[in-house]
Amino acid sequence: MKKIFYKEWDIASQTYWMILAVLAVISAIAGFAVLHMEHNGHWVTGMSNQIVWGTPHVFAVFLIVAASGALNVASIASVFNKKAYKPLAPLSALLAVALLIGGLLILVLDLGRPERLIVAMTTYNFKSIFAWNIILYNGFIAIVAFYLWTILDRKMNRFYKAAGVAAFLWRLILTTGTGSIFGFLVARQGYDAAIMAPWFIIMSFGFGLAIYMLVLSDFFRLSGRPLGDSVMFRLKNLLGVFVAASLLFALMYHLTNLYGTENHAYEAFILRDGGVYTAAFWIGQILIGGLLPLAIVFHPSLGKSRAWIYAAAIMVIIGGLATIYVIIIGGQAFPMTMFPGKTVIASGFYDGINGLASTYSPSLAEALLGIGGIAVALLITAIGVRMLKILPMSLADEVADPHSAS
Amino acid sequence: MKTTDQTDHKRRDFLKTGVAASAVTLAPGIVMHTAEAAPRDKAVDSSVRWGMLIDSSKCASGCDSCVQACNDENGLEAYSMPEGADPEKWDQQRPKWIRSVTLKDNLSGRISNLPLMCQHCENPPCADVCPTGASFRRADGVVMVDRHICIGCRYCMMACPYKARSFIHENVDIKPELAPRGKGCVESCNFCVHRLDDGQTTTACQDACPENAIIFGDLNDPNSEVSKALAEYPSVQIRADLRLNTGVRYSGI
């Protein structure tokens, strides 16, 4: 393996500012959406007292989960000492921080009282997994930023290994914490499962890697730096493994639910009668997010096409959003069983009358906020690679592949 | 709200007389307990646990007196539908502390009615999950939200097994004195805590129920009406499987 040289992202100024401008405009539009929602109150959104977490939470949880997954590439390099991944590590760490900030921003801006963020940062209820998550998120940003420093600064290099291990452990706890946000909701049928936390970890691997692959190939293409097949093929194989594992966990989750009689109604709802949730599950989560990308990356010819690999990564992201949508919104829409053996025939509060699910249709503002979070994450990434020596000059096969001849 | 006012006057008169008896019968079926109510300047302690027994068999179909009384007492109708809102969606967004639920037994077809509100859990999941501690349980068993530190994350609403909480989705034009509130925070039934803190011992819903289906009082006092009724009739907690030890119990569901 040749020596790797890193350099700031040297695309033409014009292109760079153009990219920043586009991302900034998208973020600004999201900003206006937030002002609209906060000024009027949440009644302008699709959320209600039944569906209390809506589309912003889908995007936020997706990004937060993906953030920890994006760090994986770096962890493989530093913790598991795989040389081939080392040149990929700086971008992995930067992306992890950027995605997390994007996700958190959405979460904060959707609060009923976002201006009280300082309260959330200073008043903790240590019984709350949510409070722990606030600490975990802040810690993640700090640790990964330090880790990035150890990579970029020769003087700090001696802390590289330790920082890498710390970041890796922290990301595992962080995703467990995020998954536990749902796992702790004992009253809700769709969430009360121990498998939730490990399932989130597995999902994070796939989501984060998919985003990483897209960003890596786009950033390299834009700057005309060579990115060889060996890197992309290695990553896509990894993606295939993660996607397969996610499918397996989804299967286990639903099978365990089917095993317990009390969850049959919930399973019937997601798997068969849930309308949009059933569609999001089968078409989004299973087909687009699972089977199709799996087929592509392991297909003898499609799996060798960079365009198809790119498409597979996009599918994993779309499927990932669908998965989180089913979990968050579907889990709330399904009526809670309060009176076993009885049917609610009337209620002043839509308690699943005759077993009917709650309705939710996302508003434009909510979706814009979610997309804005992604734009902010990309903005941070773009500025980061422009200012810091994050990207290798070349990841051509003869440079990046430790087994190549030279 | 005539009944309430009368009750209040009588109660005040009663206080003036300074009789130390722990209970007094105001009207047939309405028994008031006074000894346990702590004055405002004294911190509440756990010698009292407020609770309620609701006799669903007395709850008449179509009656919404308790819901109305709660709305009036706590100013829940200080919200008008925002211009341009979809009425159906709005109905799911406006605050409702108490709702009337009609159930049909799947086997026998028997119909029952009951009011459902915050169950004032002894181990409240809402307070457990709240990141800032805005959701909390007072020593006297009342679960409520400190609206000064609630950030409006709605995690408590996700956690409550009874969907007892409302998020304030809109601007509040009139700020009622009894229940301060604002857009972006979460709230729920607080057992008319302003009354309890003023030394009263009834809730608005209880006073309003024409069938006396709601008995409110101190669960820790074996001589309170509610404790006696609980000892006498079979009662249940909704979702007893969650072991939350709710302060609101039901009979005759």
Ligand code: SF4
């Ligand atoms: S019923 Fe809901 S809101 Fe009331 S104490 Fe229990 S969990 Fe909290």
Ligand code: SF4
């Ligand atoms: S909405 Fe308010 S009371 Fe509920 S969990 Fe969040 S901060 Fe606590």
